[in-house]
Amino acid sequence: MAKKKRPVVELNDAVIKFVGDSGDGMQLSGNMFSDVAALVGNDLATFPDFPAEIRAPQNTIEGVSGFQVHMGNSKIFTTGDLVDVLVAMNPASLRANLKWAKKGATIVTDTDAYDEKTIEKAGYKNNPLTDDSLADYNVIKAPMTALTKESLKGTGIDNKTAERSKNMFALGILYYIFNRDLSTSFHYFEEKFKKKPELIKINKIVLQAGYNFADTIETIESVIQVAPAVMEKGRYRNITGNTATAWGLMAASEKSGRPLFLGSYPITPATEILMELAKHKSLGTKVFQAEDEIAGICSAIGASYTGSLACTTTSGPGLSLKSEAIGLAVMTELPLVIVDVQRGGPSTGLPTKSEQSDLYQALFGRNGECPVIVLAASTAENCFYYAYEAAKLALEHMTPVILLTDGYLGFGSTLFKIPKMADMPSINPPIAKPNDPDYRPYKRNPETLVRQWALPGTEGLRHRLGGLEKADITGSVSTDPLNHQKMVNFRAGKVEKVADFIPEQPIDGHPQGELLVVSWGGTYGAVHSAVNQLQNEGKPISHAHFHHIMPLPKNTEKVLKGFKKIVVCELNSGQFVNFLRMKFPMPNFCQFNKVQGLPFMISELIEKFNQLLEEK
Amino acid sequence: MDFVNMTVERSNIQLTKADFESDQMVKWCPGCGAHAILAAVERVFPKIGYRKENFCMVSGIGCSSRFPYYVNTYGIHGIHGRAAAISTGVKIANPRLSVWMATGDGDSLAIGGNHFIHVIRRNVDINILLFNNQIYGLTKGQYSPTTPMGKITKTSPQGTIEHPFTVGELVMGAQGTFFARVPDNNINLMTEAMFEAARHDGTSVIEIMQNCIIFADKAHGDVIGKENKEETMLVVKNGEPMVFGKNHEKGIMLRDTRLEVVEIGKKGITIDDILIHDQFNQDPGIHLMLAKLAPPQFPMVFGVIRSAMFPTYDDLVEGQIKYAKETSKIRNMDDLLNSGDTWEI
Numbered sequence: 001m002a003k004k005k006r007p008v009v010e011l012n013d014a015v016i017k018f019v020g021d022s023g024d025g026m027q028l029s030g031n032m033f034s035d036v037a038a039l040v041g042n043d044l045a046t047f048p049d050f051p052a053e054i055r056a057p058q059n060t061i062e063g064v065s066g067f068q069v070h071m072g073n074s075k076i077f078t079t080g081d082l083v084d085v086l087v088a089m090n091p092a093s094l095r096a097n098l099k100w101a102k103k104g105a106t107i108v109t110d111t112d113a114y115d116e117k118t119i120e121k122a123g124y125k126n127n128p129l130t131d132d133s134l135a136d137y138n139v140i141k142a143p144m145t146a147l148t149k150e151s152l153k154g155t156g157i158d159n160k161t162a163e164r165s166k167n168m169f170a171l172g173i174l175y176y177i178f179n180r181d182l183s184t185s186f187h188y189f190e191e192k193f194k195k196k197p198e199l200i201k202i203n204k205i206v207l208q209a210g211y212n213f214a215d216t217i218e219t220i221e222s223v224i225q226v227a228p229a230v231m232e233k234g235r236y237r238n239i240t241g242n243t244a245t246a247w248g249l250m251a252a253s254e255k256s257g258r259p260l261f262l263g264s265y266p267i268t269p270a271t272e273i274l275m276e277l278a279k280h281k282s283l284g285t286k287v288f289q290a291e292d293e294i295a296g297i298c299s300a301i302g303a304s305y306t307g308s309l310a311c312t313t314t315s316g317p318g319l320s321l322k323s324e325a326i327g328l329a330v331m332t333e334l335p336l337v338i339v340d341v342q343r344g345g346p347s348t349g350l351p352t353k354s355e356q357s358d359l360y361q362a363l364f365g366r367n368g369e370c371p372v373i374v375l376a377a378s379t380a381e382n383c384f385y386y387a388y389e390a391a392k393l394a395l396e397h398m399t400p401v402i403l404l405t406d407g408y409l410g411f412g413s414t415l416f417k418i419p420k421m422a423d424m425p426s427i428n429p430p431i432a433k434p435n436d437p438d439y440r441p442y443k444r445n446p447e448t449l450v451r452q453w454a455l456p457g458t459e460g461l462r463h464r465l466g467g468l469e470k471a472d473i474t475g476s477v478s479t480d481p482l483n484h485q486k487m488v489n490f491r492a493g494k495v496e497k498v499a500d501f502i503p504e505q506p507i508d509g510h511p512q513g514e515l516l517v518v519s520w521g522g523t524y525g526a527v528h529s530a531v532n533q534l535q536n537e538g539k540p541i542s543h544a545h546f547h548h549i550m551p552l553p554k555n556t557e558k559v560l561k562g563f564k565k566i567v568v569c570e571l572n573s574g575q576f577v578n579f580l581r582m583k584f585p586m587p588n589f590c591q592f593n594k595v596q597g598l599p600f601m602i603s604e605l606i607e608k609f610n611q612l613l614e615e616k
Numbered sequence: 617m618d619f620v621n622m623t624v625e626r627s628n629i630q631l632t633k634a635d636f637e638s639d640q641m642v643k644w645c646p647g648c649g650a651h652a653i654l655a656a657v658e659r660v661f662p663k664i665g666y667r668k669e670n671f672c673m674v675s676g677i678g679c680s681s682r683f684p685y686y687v688n689t690y691g692i693h694g695i696h697g698r699a700a701a702i703s704t705g706v707k708i709a710n711p712r713l714s715v716w717m718a719t720g721d722g723d724s725l726a727i728g729g730n731h732f733i734h735v736i737r738r739n740v741d742i743n744i745l746l747f748n749n750q751i752y753g754l755t756k757g758q759y760s761p762t763t764p765m766g767k768i769t770k771t772s773p774q775g776t777i778e779h780p781f782t783v784g785e786l787v788m789g790a791q792g793t794f795f796a797r798v799p800d801n802n803i804n805l806m807t808e809a810m811f812e813a814a815r816h817d818g819t820s821v822i823e824i825m826q827n828c829i830i831f832a833d834k835a836h837g838d839v840i841g842k843e844n845k846e847e848t849m850l851v852v853k854n855g856e857p858m859v860f861g862k863n864h865e866k867g868i869m870l871r872d873t874r875l876e877v878v879e880i881g882k883k884g885i886t887i888d889d890i891l892i893h894d895q896f897n898q899d900p901g902i903h904l905m906l907a908k909l910a911p912p913q914f915p916m917v918f919g920v921i922r923s924a925m926f927p928t929y930d931d932l933v934e935g936q937i938k939y940a941k942e943t944s945k946i947r948n949m950d951d952l953l954n955s956g957d958t959w960e961i
Contacts, residue, residue: 280946282943295698298705299701302701306709421950462668
């Protein structure tokens with residue numbers, strides 16, 4: 001192709017967002033763009049941003065669906081605060097997303113989508129392409145719909161199908177702007193549409209047309225180059241948090257030799273875990289889509305009793321429904337992994353938006369004295385490792401474990417260095433031996449307070465479990481007051497003792513200083529980036545990001561005591577900070593909270609930290 | 617699809633009642649119908665012949681649901697209404713277990729109604745003993761979904777204003793493949809139904825007309841009481857005509873689209889006119905009609921009313937896994953982790 005010589009601008013990182021109507025295919029464009037970035041060696045993080053409705057009314061703000069990619073030549077921790085390139089397929093998506101564009105950002109938009117009706121539906125008074133409102137941006141006006149149709153003339157493709165492939169036209173423009181090769185996407189079409197050769201042809205033509213269009217227009221002054229990142233050697237893939245969670249559970253099943261059972265009910269944003277596990281029957285995974293959330297967890301408890309690595313996956317409203325059954329698993333002291341992919345609440349709340357507001361529920365949301373282990377993953381990639389650890393702790397300590405992730409982690413993707421199963425830590429559940437004369441259902445290992453797991457079918461170990469309080473050792477039903485006290489203490493002690501089996505809390509930065517920033521769960525990337533920036537400026541700031549919440553790492557108090565001020569940053573009204581205040585009553589806790597269904601922006605964190613550092 | 621043989625392993629010695637007696641004190645009220653049900657279970661389990669370790673008893677909450685503590689098998693006493701869901705998990709996870717669920721009319725038809733209909737719809741191979749005493753016993757006497765309309769209870773001082781469920785109708789509405797009804801005062805009939813339930817592949821529901829001596833005494837008395845049971849009970853047997861009455865003089869006939877009580881030897885009716893019971897018929901039409909019959913116009917039907925062959929959920933699960941294992945290239949986690957788009961850095 002006749003490529004114009006244009007200057008190449010080197011960037012360390014770039015944020016690109018594809019936005020359009022729900023049906024415009026923005027998720028696909030974004031995913032394909034990310035795959036190419038990953039293949040050339042950029043590190044990256046992605047996040048889809050879509051409405052709760054499947055197809056909200058066309059050309060409205062409510063119907064805007066988006067996909068954001070942040071790629072760079074070094075480790076990428078977030079999907080980016082503001083975007084460098086915005087691809088907006090219609091006026092509504094432009095209006096909804098312009099606030100996320102950097103000043104001077106490139107905006108690629110389909111001029112054919114702007115008419116009186118769509119402009120009005122988007123809430124604009126004038127056409128933003130012709131009034132002066134976009135003067136601060138580099139706008140690439142492309143008549144995408146017309147040019148897409150034009151490019152497919154003579155192929156015999158109907159207009160509707162032709163129009164639907166304009167997302168590939170947009171992608172072609174982006175490939176030009178970022179100096180990318182088209183061949184990866186060509187291969188992708190060949191794979192994906194193996195059985196529909198006409199679709200291979202259409203997509204190739206349109207992608208190329210978009211690329212050529214960009215090559216010929218004057219508004220593109222330079223092309224952008226983001227060099228490959230220096231990354232740890234190894235084999236990589238792209239993975240979303242929900243897939244990583246599913247795979248972590250499967251990996252734990254393989255390692256422990258305990259068959260995987262998932263009892264679950266569809267709920268946004270956790271459903272992808274259920275769908276992913278349903279795909280992998282060849283690994284013996286048993287997936288039961290239950291009639292409701294309660295049946296999901298109860299079937300898992302039944303499966304756990306028989307010796308499975310039993311799991312249930314849900315989001316906040318589903319966790320509420322499962323509360324009583326979690327109590328049963330606590331009482332019967334059976335291993336169980338409960339994954340809560342948090343979303344905005346209360347009630348139905350913001351199903352597709354992310355929040356960290358289920359922490360209280362995970363810690364305290366049950367009747368009775370009912371402790372469980374609580375873990376929180378912090379990146380899409382480490383959802384794999386924390387799901388694995390959740391399973392390991394559940395199996396080895398005979399207790400339910402709640403793993404908190406969130407919609408941002410679940411839907412978002414990062415690069416994932418593929419581990420070898422041989423390197424994963426061993427998992428050794430305390431399974432009782434056949435005909436063990438010393439077996440008693442509630443006899444405990446004195447060091448861990450863990451009881452043994454006697455699997456139905458095993459000779460000589462018949463026993464009954466249940467939700468009624470059980471007598472110490474024998475497991476008979478007991479209402480004895482002192483026995484109840486003892487059993488309450490055992491259940492709490494068992495979970496506390498898990499602290500002996502988890503790593504100490506690391507500190508990023510000096511162990512002493514002015515300000516310790518504390519965070520947990522999915523906010524890691526933004527908080528880390530903000531702290532890192534201030535550390536580079538020489539400020540006395542450190543960061544402790546918690547993955548283990550119940551029990552807390554043993555050195556937690558020591559970590560907190562090294563600092564004059566502690567600020568706990570959370571996407572809720574202060575649930576973790578209050579938990580810490582309860583555990584370690586100290587006057588120097590501050591908090592920074594946001595409950596908007598949006599992740600933290602690095603800039604707002606920096607502002608807050610600077611303010612705290614300056615206040616005396 | 618191939619079916620995978622996941623039959624429950626049999627005991628190589630003859631077990632007895634003593635093998636299933638638990639050391640726990642049975643705390644049902646004296647005179648409660650549950651005692652007889654326990655006796656029937658202890659009698660039928662050795663007869664079924666599975667290894668004693670392969671029985672698993674699951675229950676919800678209520679008087680009925682204390683059952684697992686009183687039988688020496690593996691067992692879980694669950695939470696209110698959820699026994700069907702727990703049983704489903706037990707059976708899918710380990711199809712080599714013979715799963716028995718003890719539940720009541722409150723447990724399975726009110727709080728657990730959703731799980732009850734769905735386990736039946738899926739045809740998970742479990743055996744449900746539904747103790748129907750038409751009352752909430754453990755909470756001391758509130759009306760349940762099977763309490764007859766108008767009945768005075770502690771929460772219906774002027775009489776209930778709810779239409780009760782007929783268990784058999786609900787079971788067949790949910791596409792049930794096995795339904796039996798038995799009285800708690802006939803251990804032989806209970807044992808026979810339990811034996812047939814064990815033989816049946818799929819969800820077996822046995823409705824046991826159980827007496828709560830404290831809060832709903834003789835609720836079933838008009839039907840199963842000794843005084844007039846010959847007139848009010850029709851015990852069906854597969855392949856046999858549906859006759860009842862003191863001298864077997866009455867029978868059920870299908871006339872046009874309806875069942876009718878007829879007297880044999882009168883108006884030209886002979887035994888050949890009487891409906892023959894076919895419990896294996898896949899079409900639930902007649903079974904549903906039989907399940908709904910009730911005094912005073914009709915006798916109530918007891919015995920195995922329906923036992924139709926359909927694939928079970930747990931067999932289909934195993935079949936899909938077997939097929940996936942035979943055809944997939946992904947054989948372990950390392951395969952999966954390295955599948956699809958990956959690249960070396």
